[in-house]
Amino acid sequence: MDSSQIKHFDYIFTGTGLAALMTVYKMVLSGNFADKSILLLDENQKKTNDRTWCFWEKEESVWNSVISKKWDLALFANENFKRDLALKPYQYNQIRGLDFYNFVFDKLSKQSNIVFSQEKVTDINELETHVFIGTEENRYTCNYLFNSIYTKAFALTQSKYPVLQQHFVGWFVKTEAEIFNPKQATFMDFSVEQKGNTRFMYVLPTSKTEALVEYTLFSENLLSKEEYEKEIRLYLQKLGAQQYEISEKEQGSIPMTCYPFWEKNTKRVLNIGTAGGWTKASTGYTFKNSDKKSTQLVAFLQDKNLKMSSFHKKNRFWFYDLLLLDILYRHNELGSAIFSSLFRKGNPALIFKFLDEETNLAEDFKVILKCPKIPFIKALFRVIFA
Incomplete structure (x- = not known):
């Protein structure tokens, strides 16, 4: 391909997950990047409600307008006890993936310096003066690349750091009977059979008859989909739900590891999100960590002595x-x-x-x-x- 056909950008984001969208949104809010050309590349258009994020917060944040539900109370339980948790000064907040995507893309679509392209990244090659990115359709270059495409092999092919998964299947259900307390989220309910693992139910009720009910494990290996769903059915029966409808389902697997992904950062390439070690290793929580890290990154990018490899600090x-x-x-x-x-x-x-x-x-x-x-x-x- 003629080099004149290769489009150049100041910044390119490969993958438009939570970390990338938070970072670009805050770059816009800062007002300090209007003269920088930014390209977002992802094969997924982000047009579906593919996940639910939750986080606790004391004050309102820039994401307040897309929070769909807040709880002041939570429940913790195991087979022997239950405890009602008063969360103040915190609130537990829920954001639906599609609401977040729409909110951010609405803002980004109004910026003349930002382009989103639905393309699958096939090649990343760092050179001395720029980074080369290949997709199935095009070729691009940039001064700096922010990559959130997770490479499983980095963590799984080493033995120094343990690797678990936070894996789950969730059902959005509407029950005939009023069995949920919409004022209280079930944070962890370990009363389900453990079967030699760390297994719990997680319930986010939005009314007395509606909730997201999620069967979650912190363990090494995934289950068959039938096993997750069997446990959700048993739990709903235990709560007293004889009749219910499932409006949506979600499933996911989040790596839980202290593997130092940031050691893959280089002069011009910074790994972000799960690919950069932004996920809280001990819990799999992603939203709050990404919120903090993206704020730090936007400030970091305004440093005239920018050295990408020095962004991450271990604590x-x-x-x-x-x-x-x-x-x-x-x-x-x-x-x-x-x-x-x-x-x-x-x-x-x-x-x-x-x-x-x-x-x-x-x-x-x-x-x-x-x-x-x-x-x-x-x-x-x-x-x-x-």
């Missing part, structure tokens, strides 16, 4: 996550006991603050000391001497 929470994943990888059946020990008597607001990586050292120890001691001490020695 002590990465180490805490590593200990938990080491335990769950070796003894997956301990998940219920660990999370139950945290939530049985722990302060919910402090736990959320800890999971958001906003606690100080003294607060860290208040949370950590609620956990079973022996598994964590063993994991500590394994990690130190590995």
Whole structure:
């Protein structure tokens, strides 16, 4: 192909998932990138409601207008106890994928410097002065590339860092009987049979008869779809739902690992989202971490001495996550006991603050000391001497 036909951009985003869209949206809000040409490449048009994101927040954020439901209360349960959690000063928020996509793309479509193209990326090649990107239809170059296309092999072909999955199937149901409490989300219900794993139900009710009911595991291997759905049916029966309709289904698998994806960052290529290690390793939560990281990235891009490989900074929470994943990888059946020990008597607001990586050292120890001691001490020695 004639090089004159290759289109050049200042920035290209390969993949338009949560991290990419948050980052570009905030670049627009900042007003500091209007003179930069930006291309978004993804084979998916983002026209379907393919996922649901939840996060806890104290104040309103830039995403407030697309939050479809907020809860002030949550439930934690296992086979032995139930605890109602008052979340204040936090609220637990839900955003439907399609609402988020429409909100962001509506803003981006009005920017003359931003282009979205539905194309499958086939090749990325970094050169000294630019990055070359090939798709099935076109060729592009850019000064800097932000990649959110996840390569499973990076984490799965190494043995230094354990790799689990947060995998789930969810049903949006409408029941005949009024069985849900729309004021309370079920954060984790470990009363389901564990079968040697970390398994729980997650329920987001929007009315007394409507909810997203999700069967979730933190484990190494996925199940057959029938097994997830069988457990959802059993759980709905236990709640008293004899008759119900399923309006939508969702399923997903999110990698849970402390593998240092950021070490793949180079002079001109920055991996973002799950591909860049932006997912919270110990929980699989993505929205809040991506919100923070995207804000940091937009500020980082305005540094005149830009060095992409220096963007990521490892902190002590990465180490805490590593200990938990080491335990769950070796003894997956301990998940219920660990999370139950945290939530049985722990302060919910402090736990959320800890999971958001906003606690100080003294607060860290208040949370950590609620956990079973022996598994964590063993994991500590394994990690130190590995």
